[in-house]
Amino acid sequence: MKISIIGTGLIGGSMALKLKDKKMTDFVFGIDQNEENLNKALEINIIDEKAKLEYGVKNSDLIIIAIPVDAAISILPSVLDLITENQTVMDVGSTKSGIVASIQNHPKRKRFVAFHPMWGTENSGPQSATRDSFTGNAAVICDQENSDPDALEIVEKVIAHLEMHPIYMNAEAHDLHTAYISHISHITSYALANTVLEKEREEDTIFQLASSGFSSTVRLAKSHPEMWVPIFRQNKENVLDVLNEHIAQLRKFKSALEKENFDYLEELIVNANKIRGILDK
Amino acid sequence: MKISIIGTGLIGGSMALKLKDKKMTDFVFGIDQNEENLNKALEINIIDEKAKLEYGVKNSDLIIIAIPVDAAISILPSVLDLITENQTVMDVGSTKSGIVASIQNHPKRKRFVAFHPMWGTENSGPQSATRDSFTGNAAVICDQENSDPDALEIVEKVIAHLEMHPIYMNAEAHDLHTAYISHISHITSYALANTVLEKEREEDTIFQLASSGFSSTVRLAKSHPEMWVPIFRQNKENVLDVLNEHIAQLRKFKSALEKENFDYLEELIVNANKIRGILDK
Numbered sequence: 001m002k003i004s005i006i007g008t009g010l011i012g013g014s015m016a017l018k019l020k021d022k023k024m025t026d027f028v029f030g031i032d033q034n035e036e037n038l039n040k041a042l043e044i045n046i047i048d049e050k051a052k053l054e055y056g057v058k059n060s061d062l063i064i065i066a067i068p069v070d071a072a073i074s075i076l077p078s079v080l081d082l083i084t085e086n087q088t089v090m091d092v093g094s095t096k097s098g099i100v101a102s103i104q105n106h107p108k109r110k111r112f113v114a115f116h117p118m119w120g121t122e123n124s125g126p127q128s129a130t131r132d133s134f135t136g137n138a139a140v141i142c143d144q145e146n147s148d149p150d151a152l153e154i155v156e157k158v159i160a161h162l163e164m165h166p167i168y169m170n171a172e173a174h175d176l177h178t179a180y181i182s183h184i185s186h187i188t189s190y191a192l193a194n195t196v197l198e199k200e201r202e203e204d205t206i207f208q209l210a211s212s213g214f215s216s217t218v219r220l221a222k223s224h225p226e227m228w229v230p231i232f233r234q235n236k237e238n239v240l241d242v243l244n245e246h247i248a249q250l251r252k253f254k255s256a257l258e259k260e261n262f263d264y265l266e267e268l269i270v271n272a273n274k275i276r277g278i279l280d281k
Numbered sequence: 282m283k284i285s286i287i288g289t290g291l292i293g294g295s296m297a298l299k300l301k302d303k304k305m306t307d308f309v310f311g312i313d314q315n316e317e318n319l320n321k322a323l324e325i326n327i328i329d330e331k332a333k334l335e336y337g338v339k340n341s342d343l344i345i346i347a348i349p350v351d352a353a354i355s356i357l358p359s360v361l362d363l364i365t366e367n368q369t370v371m372d373v374g375s376t377k378s379g380i381v382a383s384i385q386n387h388p389k390r391k392r393f394v395a396f397h398p399m400w401g402t403e404n405s406g407p408q409s410a411t412r413d414s415f416t417g418n419a420a421v422i423c424d425q426e427n428s429d430p431d432a433l434e435i436v437e438k439v440i441a442h443l444e445m446h447p448i449y450m451n452a453e454a455h456d457l458h459t460a461y462i463s464h465i466s467h468i469t470s471y472a473l474a475n476t477v478l479e480k481e482r483e484e485d486t487i488f489q490l491a492s493s494g495f496s497s498t499v500r501l502a503k504s505h506p507e508m509w510v511p512i513f514r515q516n517k518e519n520v521l522d523v524l525n526e527h528i529a530q531l532r533k534f535k536s537a538l539e540k541e542n543f544d545y546l547e548e549l550i551v552n553a554n555k556i557r558g559i560l561d562k
Binding site: 118120121122138140167177178180181182184185186187188189190191192193194195196197198199200205206208209210213214215216217218219220221222223224225228229232233236239240241242243244245246247249250251252253254257258260262265266268269270271272273274275276278279 | 473503556
């Protein structure tokens with residue numbers, strides 16, 4: 001089948017590489033406003049041809065929208081306008097309620113499958129794309145009852161080829177869970193970077209002393225605003241809810257330290273340690 | 282030379298393995314209140330003989346104290362009491378002001394070198410020890426003017442064998458910098474784990490959705506209270522100072538979201554991105 005990738009960055013590029021490897025596709029159109037990304041994607045064989053939106057969409061069996069979530073929401077209705085009942089459209093966005101709401105009354109709604117692969121890095125652009133990025137991670141499909149069975153089947157094939165395991169949930173539940181599991185980690189990491197940059201004026205000392213622990217906690221703070229501001233905008237209520245809880249949790253550490261209540265501090269840490277049992281299952 | 286390792290856990294064990302490999306020592310005494318750790322360390326050749334404190338210390342050229350910082354502070358004076366002017370004692374603790382203060386007037390002060398290797402993981406115990414743990418990381422020596430040149434030279438040899446690069450600073454500066462670079466990351470990570478555990482009651486969802494980003498940010502939350510409560514106790518003032526700044530930084534994200542000031546949100550993220558330039562030097 002022919003595939004169009006709208007947005008030839010990290011996620012779109014990694015998907016194209018893997019789906020070619022697995023021979024799910026023998027021809028990929030690349031669509032991107034960023035000419036540099038497009039040329040790079042062509043050069044490293046992520047795509048086979050640069051295309052304008054309308055041409056690529058009309059000539060593909062599957063269209064993958066892999067651009068920031070607000071841009072995806074604004075482009076999706078016009079993509080659905082262009083396709084026939086034999087074509088399928090999927091996105092890869094980190095928020096889902098907004099995008100499914102934007103097309104709920106569209107006559108081609110059922111040709112769209114709301115998709116979110118639970119993988120990403122702090123890097124971006126086609127040069128960061130890798131074949132085995134997704135292997136072993138979860139892939140969420142939202143509101144599957146609103147997609148045609150054959151469209152769903154194609155996306156499930158994509159998931160299998162990416163070597164991911166599918167999870168089904170509604171868009172609201174997805175946005176709530178990702179606020180906990182992914183979005184708050186990014187805010188924490190950004191705020192931690194800003195804390196250190198604010199307090200620690202001696203940049204050389206940061207560089208020299210930074211251990212693997214710090215680098216690991218602050219890694220996500222390298223993530224680009226082009227992707228993340230739209231996610232926070234789309235998932236504002238859930239993110240605020242979790243952020244308030246996180247600040248409350250930090251205040252408990254502050255209070256334990258201020259009052260030199262080290263039994264309480266230990267209790268807080270012992271509770272946090274439970275995350276090991278959950279993540280290392 | 283003969284070495285005593287007081288505390289045959291992750292750090293002490295990793296040092297023993299590497300110093301044996303590099304033939305800096307041909308015999309290591311293991312001293313530990315935890316008999317299980319001691320037997321494990323013997324079994325996997327981290328140590329050559331289990332010893333009582335006094336016997337091990339008296340029969341070693343170099344004594345490495347690798348136990349939680351408060352225990353190190355309480356044991357150090359009696360270790361110095363036991364040694365001659367031909368022996369050297371070093372610690373590996375994550376806080377330094379308390380330990381150097383505790384022996385400032387000790388007649389053997391100059392046989393002690395305050396040391397901190399900038400490496401660790403969320404794991405503990407001799408079974409987690411590895412040979413090449415320290416390679417490429419910074420090793421801090423504090424208040425070197427208070428140590429005898431020959432004692433300092435031995436510790437510098439240890440650093441070279443561990444394939445680390447030495448950094449010299451005073452104990453107060455060390456404790457300030459590590460509050461920024463290491464201690465706050467742990468509190469953030471613990472608080473993030475507690476946030477998710479509090480808000481996200483569906484443990485299976487955490488497990489299924491948790492992406493590499495989340496795992497990376499929350500990794501340090503697996504770290505044990507036996508090690509970390511004493512560090513926070515020792516470095517209380519600095520940690521509180523940085524924690525207050527961190528909460529203030531998180532409030533900026535909260536305010537930007539609440540007011541839907543996405544330009545400000547972008548500004549905060551762009552600033553955080555600067556950490557890339559510093560860490561990736």
